[in-house]
Amino acid sequence: xxxxxxxxxxxxxLLPASVFAATAVVEVDTGKEDINALEGTLVLPxxxxxxxxxxxxxxxxxxxxPPKQVESTxxxxxxxxxGFTGTSPVFAVSGNFNTQDLEQVRFxxxxxxxxDGSGMSVRVEMSLSPVExxxxxxxxxxxTPVITSDPNVYDGKYxxxxxxxxxxxxxxxxxxxxxxxxxxxxxxxxxxxxxQRLDTYVYVKAVDNxxxxxxxxxxxxxxxxxxxxxxxxxxLIVLVLAAxxxxxxxxxxxx
Numbered sequence: 001x002x003x004x005x006x007x008x009x010x011x012x013x014l015l016p017a018s019v020f021a022a023t024a025v026v027e028v029d030t031g032k033e034d035i036n037a038l039e040g041t042l043v044l045p046x047x048x049x050x051x052x053x054x055x056x057x058x059x060x061x062x063x064x065x066p067p068k069q070v071e072s073t074x075x076x077x078x079x080x081x082x083g084f085t086g087t088s089p090v091f092a093v094s095g096n097f098n099t100q101d102l103e104q105v106r107f108x109x110x111x112x113x114x115x116d117g118s119g120m121s122v123r124v125e126m127s128l129s130p131v132e133x134x135x136x137x138x139x140x141x142x143x144t145p146v147i148t149s150d151p152n153v154y155d156g157k158y159x160x161x162x163x164x165x166x167x168x169x170x171x172x173x174x175x176x177x178x179x180x181x182x183x184x185x186x187x188x189x190x191x192x193x194x195x196q197r198l199d200t201y202v203y204v205k206a207v208d209n210x211x212x213x214x215x216x217x218x219x220x221x222x223x224x225x226x227x228x229x230x231x232x233x234x235x236l237i238v239l240v241l242a243a244x245x246x247x248x249x250x251x252x253x254x255x
Contacts, residue, residue, distance in 0.1 A: 022130060023170075024102055025092045028059070029125040033114060034085045039065070039077035040110035040126060046072060048105070051095040054209070056171020059088035061163050062190055067091045081161070083115030092131065092170055102128055136168040136210035143216050145204045153190065160191040162204050162216070169209035177203040198222050 028038060038060060044050065053067045053074065060078035067076040067090075076091065107126040114120045143164035149156055162174060175184035176191055179200040193202070198221040206214045 022097055023092060023094045024097070024128050024130050025057075025170075026090045027087055027127050027129065028090050028112070029087045029127070030085055030112065030122070031124070032085065033112070033122045033124070034083045034116070035112045035122060035124065036081065036083040036115035037077075037079045037113035038090065038111070038124070040075075041108045042067075042074040042076075042128070043106050043108055044069075044072045044074070045101055045104040048072075048097040048101040049095045050074070050093050050097075052093070054092040054094070054170050054172070056173060056206075056208075057089050057165050058091055058163070059084050060090060061161055063188075089165075090126075093128075099130065102130060136166075136208065136212060138166075138168065139212040139214040140164045140166040140171060140206040140208050142214065143204075143206065145202070145216050145218055147193070147198065147202070147218065147221070154192045158193045158196055158198060160189070160193055160202065160204070162189045162191075162206075164206050164214065166206075166208040166212070169212070172207050172209045175205040175207065177205075 026042065050069055053069065055063065055066060058078075059080060060076075061080045063076075063078040065075060065077040067074050074093070105128050110124065110126055112122050112124040114122045141164050143162060145160055145162035147158055147160055149158050153159060160176065164171065173186050174189065176187045177184045178193065178195050184203070184205055200220050202218040204216045204218070206216075
């Protein structure tokens with residue numbers, strides 16, 4: 001029996017690490033430079049299998065070309081209005097790979113633009129590092145969505161920009177609800193607001209990969225008149241009551 005157990009242990013230890021699921025994060029180090037755009041290509045070794053790409057925890061707020069795998073490469077391009085500095089996550093990958101696989105990864109055609117309006121390219125460092133996954137019960141970090149407009153985006157209509165981070169599991173997706181009633185639906189940033197009057201509350205929910213949630217609330221920019229959403233409900237109730245009272249009086253009259 002002891003010999004059998006020892007044999008199983010040896011077999012287990014000899015199994016390649018790539019049979020176990022792993023997660024790694026792509027990070028960019030801008031040094032002291034402030035950048036607002038980043039693009040590049042991640043070249044993978046042949047035996048590195050990617051099953052999922054996550055962008056919810058990214059420093060990139062608007063993806064021009066979201067990370068997409070084609071054979072053994074992952075290309076990406078995006079911008080961040082206002083820019084960012086230092087070491088920040090770009091996206092994460094999950095799949096079957098080990099430390100040796102990560103060491104063979106290389107980055108090509110990396111281009112970062114300086115956040116000064118000049119469009120000048122600056123040097124940045126890219127890396128791919130394993131992430132230790134632990135049980136996560138904490139919601140994503142607090143965040144404040146922003147409503148803005150730009151002549152070059154959505155034909156100048158109002159849209160919503162949002163992003164937050166989750167230090168453990170990472171962000172899985174976002175959901176938005178316009179108004180106090182209704183259902184949340186999954187969306188991406190930037191999100192074109194359906195209500196361009198800006199007279200309703202907007203709720204943005206961030207959901208991490210462990211299922212934890214954080215909801216940010218934006219108050220209405222324009223306040224409705226007294227006959228708005230709540231007022232209409234009151235008026236309807238008053239009309240119903242008046243109709244019932246009139247019906248009661250009419251029944252008395254015809255008896």
